[in-house]
Amino acid sequence: MRKSFNGLVALVKGVLQEDPLSGSLFVFFNRRGNYMKLVVWDRTGFCLFAKRLEQGRFHLPGDAEKQELNEQSLCLILDGIMLGKRRRMR
Numbered sequence: 001m002r003k004s005f006n007g008l009v010a011l012v013k014g015v016l017q018e019d020p021l022s023g024s025l026f027v028f029f030n031r032r033g034n035y036m037k038l039v040v041w042d043r044t045g046f047c048l049f050a051k052r053l054e055q056g057r058f059h060l061p062g063d064a065e066k067q068e069l070n071e072q073s074l075c076l077i078l079d080g081i082m083l084g085k086r087r088r089m090r
Contacts (some may be wrong), residue, residue, distance in 0.1 A: 001030040001037060005046050008039045016066055020046075027074065033057035034080075056080060 002072070008028060012020040020026070025040045035056050038049040059082035061067070070076070076083055 001028065001035055003028075005038070005039065005048055008037060008048070012039070014020065022030070025074070027069075029058055029060065033060070051078065059083065 008026065009020045011028070012018050012026050015028070018024065018026070020039070021041045023041055023043075025038055025048065027036055027038045029036045034053045036051050036058060040047050058077055059080065061069075061073070061083040071082055
């Protein structure tokens with residue numbers, strides 16, 4: 001994932017069809033699922049945060065390209081907790 005501020009803001013505008021100045025958090029994950037970037041406008045400029053897992057992957061709920069998450073769900077994903085349905089082992 002090579003994109004920085006300008007590239008991620010362009011994705012928010014073009015692909016996600018959202019306003020990057022809205023104050024919403026926009027989170028992007030790489031294909032392997034072990035690296036994420038978060039971009040947000042804080043009224044004075046864009047902030048970019050990144051996290052790379054040394055082991056394992058982020059567990060995302062579903063396969064949709066665009067999802068809305070609440071704060072609690074985002075925190076669980078960043079902590080490595082799997083969201084969604086759980087299957088019982090028989």
